[in-house]
Amino acid sequence: MSRTDEVVDRITAMILDGRLGPGDRLPVEKDLAETLGVSRSSLREGVRALSVLGVLETRQGAGTYVTTLDPSLLAGPLGLVVELQSAGHAAHVHAVRRMLETEAAALAAAAAHPPGAELMAAGEALDAAAAAMDGAAGTDHDALIASDLAFHHHVARAAGNPVLAALIDALGGRTARHRLRRGLSEPDADARSLREHRAILAAVVDGDVDRARVRMSAHLIAVEDFLNDLE
Incomplete structure (x- = not known):
């Protein structure tokens, strides 16, 4: 499993077990990378992948958030x-x-x-x-x-x-x-x-x-x- 896939799986697990919910803001990049034990570049790639899938959205100057997780997304x-x-x-x-x-x-x-x-x-x-x-x-x-x-x-x-x-x-x-x-x-x-x-x-x-x-x-x-x- 690549580090990017690991990021995707770990963040998905955080949503599934309730640590993150719809509309929640992710921890800042440095802290989240340390929590997941990955580099910041790998974290960014994983976040981009989850954004394409409609799970996360990055707001300019405001951070990264879990979407509404609406089925249409x-x-x-x-x-x-x-x-x-x-x-x-x-x-x-x-x-x-x-x-x-x-x-x-x-x-x-x-x-x-x-x-x-x-x-x-x-x-x-x-x-x-x-x-x-x-x-x-x-x-x-x-x-x-x-x-x-x-x-x-x-x-x-x-x-x-x-x-x-x-x-x-x-x-x-x-x-x-x-x-x-x-x-x-x-x-x-x-x-x-x-x-x-x-x-x-x-x-x-x-x-x-x-x-x-x-x-x-x-x-x-x-x-x-x-x-x-x-x-």
Whole structure:
């Protein structure tokens, strides 16, 4: 194990055992390096690695702090893995996305009485998608993709599991270009997708767990089929 890896492991252990918590300031560099038994250069490398992972943040002139440790921060680096895997393996990435989002839709349906702010926002995202398709200049594909991402984000948030939502966001954000490609190359793909989204939301709002799961799965399988045909 390198000294940098040791720093990462030791600081992570300090967080896990409660010596450091979200928002806490790390000891000054000299003292922390002595506590960990490493050089200050190794400490800096370890801190940089943990900053990239969303665990620490360095504030100019104020020191280094533990972040909020929000799942959305910690899942962020997963986006790079997704991006790299998407090259030639896009269908595999979407298969994982389908597994997560199918269960998120089911959980959202189970918790949908009465529908909360997240499901209302999901409906607004679909209205925005419809508007993006009905512009005088034709479909605004950038706005349509943004609405697509927002819809899936809000359904995932409605599931009530922030880790699940963060993973879905990480996968969804890095796979948006595949959906854009489908929309540009398949006739009526955007309109079909909007209809499928509305059916998913209706099932979730009705609290129909099985229908929500099936509707989401069928919607995402259609994307996978498109990608399999390309590869």
